[in-house]
Amino acid sequence: MVSSISRSMSLIAFLQAQNCSNYVGSWRHPRSMSDFLTPDYFQRIARTLEAARFDMAFFDDRLAMPEIYGRSPDLAVCNGIRSVKMDPTVVLMAMAMATTHLGLGATYSTTYYEPFHVARLFATLDQMSRGRVAWNIVTSLNDSEAANFGRATHLGHDERYDRADEFLEIVTQMWTAWEHDALIMDKSTGRFADPAKVHRTDYSGEFFTVDGTFTVPQSPQGHPVLLQAGSSGRGMSFAGRWADVVFTAFKNKDLGAAQYRKIKQAVADAGRDPGQVSVTPAVGVIVAETPEQVAEKERVLRGLATQADGLALLCETLNVDFGDRPVDQPFTDDELAKMSWQGLRDRVLTASGTPNPSVADFVRYSGRGTLDEGGMFIGTPEQVADQMEEWFDTCCDGFVLAAGEVPGSYEDFARLVVPVLQRRGLVKRDYAGATLRENLGLSIPTRRTSESATGRPAQVSA
Structure with missing residues (x-):
């Protein structure tokens, strides 16, 4: 099967800074590594992904243990159900030090952090990785997260997104506060930067009031790539306004095609170019050289749940x-x-x-x-490549690969499937550039003023 589409398929790995992958049972697999509290664990994954020309790895995260069931952490702790949650930005930098091209994303909440904190953290990560960082924007989900931050209850669904809109308006203004050529650094004259090219953020909205000057110049890619996974009506509107990459999930290509159209329409409704936004569903892959090996792998993996x-x-x-x-x-x-x-x-x-x-x-x-929450591609290398190509031609711009075992799922995919996709011209054989935006085909963002979520203008002053 040969695709008639000339665009490149985005490949993204779905990671967790914890004891398991997104598939909770992964830690129970006999081949899964158990040294997840060391940098070696994540650096090995990073090298595998970069060798296979993955565009990015990103870390999902929540700010509490799964302890809503029975109002107790016992079930999660006893069974290893995402009971360890490290800060993904620290783990991200360990992976960045082991790679040169792989993009790296981390989840941070707009509900429990402040705009300046997130803006400075991710701008610094982007500088230290030479322009390879992405921020996965979330609004958080539950009362356990609220309790960890001293709140009695969690904000309502739409209110969280209203706050997030203001949050993004402020953060993106901060990220573009320093123009690309603001730095002079002329030692002979003592002139460090041009004040006319360093802009103040002056913002007043329903949730935030900010009046200050940002402290981190722009990175080689302008500012971090934005990921978002909104799938409700309000969430999709938010993704349409802000996201460079939309992370989603669907079980078959027919459902996916409908979702793909909705997301692209949300981008167009926000006045943006749908061609500049990638839609990437999470999928699991079980692949082996023979059908018999495939069946045995699937049997073991399903038995972990x-x-x-x-x-x-x-x-x-x-x-x-x-x-x-x-x-x-x-x-x-x-x-x-x-x-x-x-x-x-x-x-x-x-x-x-x-x-x-x-x-x-x-x-x-x-x-x-279980393995069945999103799409599953199961088979020999050619069969998996056929399934991925069919989805790529129909309902997505790439894939977020979810691992059933770590690092085995990534290694199997890199060794068996990527070469097939490369022969078909669907996956690049080398990186297009040094930054994540270059490798995703995204333009460098420009500075702009915007409207706050409440309709009041957000001003930018020089």
């Missing part, structure tokens, strides 16, 4: 305790409306065919904690 994994992760992302609820009791309309991750809720509503699903329905149709 437990019911506890799904229950803990569902409660975490929906911000609902399933612990004392009858499994067949339907959720009321009011209960459904209060669920935190509305995109996941909506996928279960669609898949189950009922307007009021139960706990059993969420466990069955969400796929949380």
Whole structure:
């Protein structure tokens, strides 16, 4: 199968700075490494990904242990359900020191941090990596995260996105506060920088008031690439306005094609070029040289999942305790409306065919904690490449590769599938440039003023 599309397929690895991959059962796999508290663990993955010409690896993250189920951390701690969560930005830099081209992204919340903190952190990471960093924007999900930051409850869904809009307006202004040629550094005259090219951020909105001058000049790529995974109506609008790469999930190409059109339309509705935004669904890959080896790999991987994994992760992302609820009791309309991750809720509503699903329905149709939450490509190298090419021609611009075992899933994909994709002209044989934006085909952002989420103008003064 040869694609008629000349664009390059983006390859992104989905990582966690913790004891497992996004597939909780991965730590139980006999081949998975257990030295996740060392830099060696992540640097080995980074070298594998760079050798395979992955565009980027990014770290998903949450700011609390999965402890909504039963209002206790015991289930997560006992079963290793994402019970370790290190700061991904620190791990990111360990990987950056072991590579020269691989893009590296980290998740940071707009709900529990402040704009200046995030702006300075990611601008510094971008400088220290020579322009290879991305920020995965999240609004956080549950009351456990709120409690870790001294808050009684979590903000409502739409309010979180309203705050995030203002947050991004401020951060992107800060990132472009120093023009590209602001630095002079003329020792003979003692002139360090041109004050006319260093701009002040003067912002007043509903959630933030900022009046100051940013302290980090622009990196070689202008500023970090922006990732976002909004899938609800409000979240998709946010992604359409801000994201360079939209991270999503769907189980088949028909559902994916509809989602792809919606995301691209959201980008166009925000007055941006849809061609400058990549849509990349998360997929799992099980690949081996022969069908018999494939079947055995799949058998072992599927056997790693437990019911506890799904229950803990569902409660975490929906911000609902399933612990004392009858499994067949339907959720009321009011209960459904209060669920935190509305995109996941909506996928279960669609898949189950009922307007009021139960706990059993969420466990069955969400796929949380199993290999079946997103798309799965299973087969020999040629068969996996065929499946990826079919999706690429239909419903996406690339893929976020989720690992069933670490680092084995990445190594198998790099060794077996990438060469096939390269022969078909779908994946690059070498990096296009030194920065992440160059390798993703994105332009360097320019400085702009914008409207705040509340409609009040955000001013930029020289």
